Amino acid sequence: MNAQHPNDNEQAALWNGRAGRAWIDGQATLDRMFSAFEDLLADTVRNASARRVLDVGCGTGSTTLAAARAAGVQGECLGVDISQPMIAVARDRAEREGSTARFVGADVQTHAFAPARFDLVISRFGVMFFDDPVAAFTNLRRAASAGAPLQVIAWRSPAENPYMTTAERAAAPLLPDMPVRAPGAPGQFAFADRHRVASILQESGWTGIDIQPIDVDCAFPEKDLVGYFTRLGTVGQVLQDMDEATRRQVIGTVRAAFDPFVHADEVRFTAACWMIGAKAPAHA
Numbered sequence: 020m021n022a023q024h025p026n027d028n029e030q031a032a033l034w035n036g037r038a039g040r041a042w043i044d045g046q047a048t049l050d051r052m053f054s055a056f057e058d059l060l061a062d063t064v065r066n067a068s069a070r071r072v073l074d075v076g077c078g079t080g081s082t083t084l085a086a087a088r089a090a091g092v093q094g095e096c097l098g099v100d101i102s103q104p105m106i107a108v109a110r111d112r113a114e115r116e117g118s119t120a121r122f123v124g125a126d127v128q129t130h131a132f133a134p135a136r137f138d139l140v141i142s143r144f145g146v147m148f149f150d151d152p153v154a155a156f157t158n159l160r161r162a163a164s165a166g167a168p169l170q171v172i173a174w175r176s177p178a179e180n181p182y183m184t185t186a187e188r189a190a191a192p193l194l195p196d197m198p199v200r201a202p203g204a205p206g207q208f209a210f211a212d213r214h215r216v217a218s219i220l221q222e223s224g225w226t227g228i229d230i231q232p233i234d235v236d237c238a239f240p241e242k243d244l245v246g247y248f249t250r251l252g253t254v255g256q257v258l259q260d261m262d263e264a265t266r267r268q269v270i271g272t273v274r275a276a277f278d279p280f281v282h283a284d285e286v287r288f289t290a291a292c293w294m295i296g297a298k299a300p301a302h303a
């Protein structure tokens with residue numbers, strides 16, 4: 020089960036390196052920004068009366084901890100993530116909270132989960148980074164018990180998410196070497212095409228596939244905006260290697276481009292996402 024795909028090392032290196040560090044540093048802002056998604060998935064845990072919950076690409080663990088609270092004392096919630104530093108933060112948080120949630124550092128595409136173990140599989144933005152999504156979702160289907168639901172959230176297209184693309188649009192003229200997104204390649208918008216997502220799930224053996232658009236209001240304090248875009252996303256990554264003068268110029272330009280989203284001391288935007296639902300087959 021150690022087969023490596025050509026890009027696995029790239030994603031593993033990213034999330035165990037810069038991207039992981041950026042998410043750890045920005046954890047408080049990100050968790051506040053995305054709290055509505057956490058609430059949606061915690062409601063799913065409650066509505067499904069799920070006990071054994073798997074949170075895929077759990078990062079620093081906020082959604083897993085919320086799932087554990089929703090599952091109650093009988094709950095057994097496991098967060099899985101390829102990023103060892105993010106998993107270490109998640110474990111610390113669980114310990115501090117006295118949570119029953121547990122965490123494992125592993126690649127979802129190849130990890131040997133116990134078969135038919137989980138009665139619900141959830142994820143907040145943790146399923147778009149697989150080099151081989153069919154391998155990952157087949158592995159998750161095997162880890163799900165007969166008839167268990169999958170409920171994961173992913174981004175719709177960049178065009179439908181102007182807030183999420185503001186930094187790179189504004190910075191593009193100043194950073195001509197900024198990497199360009201390839202449609203469908205592992206990354207934030209890899210699941211933008213719902214037909215592709217449906218065929219990945221179908222090919223992976225999931226049934227009852229139901230993909231619905233959701234538009235979710237997000238907000239966070241304006242004082243955290245510069246910290247957010249200088250750490251996260253493509254611009255955040257590229258800025259790490261910039262000289263101070265260019266950095267200052269980019270920060271000024273990008274900050275001004277975010278003005279339409281700033282309302283007094285708050286940043287507000289609508290996140291255009293998919294709520295992706297499916298079920299493991301009733302009989303394996």
Ligand SMILES: C[S@@+](CC[C@H](N)C(=O)[O-])C[C@H]1O[C@@H](n2cnc3c(N)ncnc32)[C@H](O)[C@@H]1O
Binds near residue numbers: 080
């Ligand atoms: C955008 S972050 C979301 C983190 C978390 N779900 C949240 O909402 O805070 C994506 C997460 O997917 C994880 N990830 C990427 N590829 C993975 C893989 N092959 N197996 C497990 N986790 C993976 C990353 O390490 C990262 O923590």
